[in-house]
Amino acid sequence: MFWRGWSIARRLFIANLLFAVLIAAGMAGVMVSDAHNRIYEQTGLRMLSVATSLADAPSVIAGASTANPSAALQPYAEAVMGNAGVDFVTMMNIDGVRWTHPSPEEIGGHYTGSISQARAGQPYTETTLGTLGPSVRAIVPIKDSSGKVLGMVSAGVTVENVEVLIAARLPMALGLAAALMLAGSLTAWVLGRYLKRVTFGWGPAELGQLFAYYESVLHSVREGLVLVDQRGSMVLYNDHAALLLGMNPTPAQRGTPPSLASLKLPESLTELLRTGRTATDEVHLAGDRLLVVSQRPALVPGSTEPAGTATTFRDHTELTALAGSLSSTQTLVEALRSQTHEHANRLHAIISLIELGRHNEALAFANSEHSSNVALGGEFMNTLDEPFIEALLLGKRAQADERGVILELTASGSLPPDRLDLRELVTLMGNLVDNAIDAVAEDAAAPGADSAAGSGASPTVWVDLLVADGTLTLTVADNGPGLPTTDLDILGRIGTTDKTSVSPGGRGYGIALIRRATAALGGTITAENDGGAVMTAVVPLEPAAETQGKP
Template sequence: MWHRWSIARRLFLGNLLFTVVLTAAFAAVMVSDAGSRSYEQTRQRMLSVATSMADSPLAVAAAASPDPSAVLQPWARAAMGNAGVDFVTMMSPDGVRWTHPDPARIGGTYSGSIKQAQAGQAFVETTAGTLGPSVRAIVPIKDAAGTVVGMVSAGVTVHNVEVLAAARLPEVLGLAAALLLAGSLAAWTLGRYLKRVTFGWGPAELGQLFAYYESVLHSVREGLVLVDTGGTMVLYNDHAALLLGIDPAASPQLDALDLPGSLRELLRSGRTATDEVHLAGDRLLVVSQRPARAPGSSTPAGTVATFRDHTELTSLAGSLSSTQTLVEALRSQTHEHANRLHAIISLIELDRAGEALDFAAAELSESVRLGGESVGTLDEPFLAALLLGKRAQADERGVRLELTASGTMPPDRLDARDLVTLLGNLVDNAIDAAAGAGGTRGPAGPTVWVDLLVADGALTITVADNGPGLPTTDLDVLGRIGTTGKTSVVPGGRGYGIALIRRATAALGGTIIGENDGGAVMTAVVPLSDAAGPAAAGSPTGTAQATP
């Protein structure tokens, strides 16, 4: 049964037992010390009584008289009462008693040791005499010449000394009881504290719980981080170290760790977060954070954050988004071409072939011009088709799309899927913002500007609109899944656009910033150096991340 006891109960009983043993030992020492002190004080008192009587002229004169007992017996009995001693025995140098508490014993031989007194030295002993065990002092009586002419023995029985020592016993027991009470109170208080902090669990339960937690921390496939209120990372598991690149030898302080700024801010703030997207190097992490509270407490002791690696999932989502963007662009373009084809057929049916030919030639010229600019600049047919489709899509929503391009991009330097994801989502967001403004911003009505510039070994993509602008230029905030910078969300949209844009930019090894200048302005810079080769091969392993 004892192995089920809590740590608090074990500590209380252990401390109580220790206090009892300590108190008993302390009491025994005090009683022994009190007895020793009583015996020592008794010896000193007996020596003083015997010395004062031996030095008295009466004792010297009586020792020289023919009948010392006649003079000394009354004096000895009076001294016994005055000094509070049990006996005063005065004797000759040979040990023959001159006085005794029992007059019948006068003339008998003294039963104690007298050799030292006969030699002229006073001494104290504890021995058994005619009155029982006693503490006695024997002092020689000397005449003016220093000759021993008699001896004085004064003493008390051992029983009386023990009574004197026992008189201090209540004091000793009271002190021992106070010590026992104080120790028990301290043990009870500490036990209550331990019971509160350990929730009443025993050592075996705590050890088993620790083993379970260790197993979970090392086996779970999500990153787990615990941060206290002082900004110290007190615990993290293996997967968190892998995802965040934490060096085990580094300081656990958040400011000392090499973490992305948005993640450091989130962990330091302690705010509640649900499925927020953060870039960590070339990884896209979905982070949730909750306050850590002890059971029964409302005060947070820190925060616990979980990290899920959505890099591959987001890459697939980007590919799907690219495909959907191209499909939507082609659908809009097909719808626009169908309308124009109907117009041409109607003109021919109305026997107005010349006008039909002029209409078709003008449309063909515009398409060739736009397509030629895109293809000539980017040498990427997917982007050319995307921009042509986006133009048709913008026309459907009453937004004018203006495209400018300059420079020539070397072929096979960038991954086409990431480029389509990046440019397509930028243009989609701009069209949504401009269309939502209702054509009230500027005389030209809702307008989106797309500029593609290849120069200095980099492709610079600038997409601007005359919509209401970004609610914040912090892309860490706009990039969280479930948030959006649009004033009106398109049905089916969930705010994934910025997250996909930042992921595609990071996969291409580039950077992106957001600004407000009469509307939103998004600028992405993608390097065209050989270092971008891995991205071109479809494996986004670049270490650069999108910066807000």
């Protein structure tokens, strides 16, 4: 069809214009019809008034009683026609024989209209064909003082003259119709311009097809997508976003954009969506999920004015879990490497002492090293009864020694078996200790560092494990420069770290791994500054639903 390629704006303009034309034509027709009826009605009432006045005139009553009424009444009727602006005044007897008429030759002839009503004493108005053509006329009885009908008076105006009055009303009706059509056309034009702007000149078929494509893409992608308007309402979100954010709207709520205040989102995500700031691959914790979030302004096409924000969510929980497992393995491997390196050095020292013939010193050196390891291992074995944690911390001590950092370990209580996922616990503990060692080692190495380590104190990391009241409390503290902020939401964003590696499994993901591991263990973690950084994780020791795996 010829209108298939028309835009919505053009279709609306044409449709509204045709509607305005039809309304204007209908209005003009109604006005003309109303004017026609009113003028005929008013003319009939005026003729009735003239005829009644004549019938009640004493001279007419007297003339109707004479032997020759025409001689008395014809001059009077002609005078009234000129003064009253009527086309004819006809007076007649009760049989309808004319006494007067505008054309004298018609006197004596019979009246051509209805006379039965007037003969019965009732006035009557009609539009009928007479000797002068179609006319609007009224006929009224002439009565004497006793009420006897002596004759009748008819006054009328030809239809031609009535139509002249109707024609005089046409310019007003047509002007009003034209004004209505102009106003409708202007309204349609303004509305069409607006629709053309908001629909970018697209037709309904193109918009419908585009909507179908967008809906298909929106609900098929494996990333969460959220659009938030300037008022803080989530005007659009796909199924994956609802899953990642824990939204479960009822069918009645799906058509209503939810406000951010009504959603139970993590505070960091609520702040990001509410402020609309630009973000690139920020890591946010939502329950036990780690979400990588990017946010950009949603611009109106062809304009730099933002209409809200577009936010994407990628679920990195599984990827981060794998990174955590890799981190745990790397931590243990690195710890074993450090221990191997340290033991090799000490073994070399013992061999050298033996070669020098200083057997007693070699034996004493070996016994002191063995006693130190047995004391440390026995302390943690008696407390935690977990060889993986013991191996991890012994290895971390060797790493700390390599970097010139003192690692002090304390533990108390007894860790029940099979209550925790040791993979997550190794990830949590290993990353906490790594971050602390890195902080004090780098601070000690920095020239002119103004910190506990840089002011003469030995760089030290303290690790304390406390099992009590059904919880495991893990505290890692250091005497380094402290944290730039204690807000873990800010610390956990990728890009806020000063370290060079921010790849999965690298140091840049340390806080993200720590928070995810803590959430996976069902615990909480807090950060503070007290002469350095202090990180405290509290993990409940609930009975496991099934035996937890080991690294």
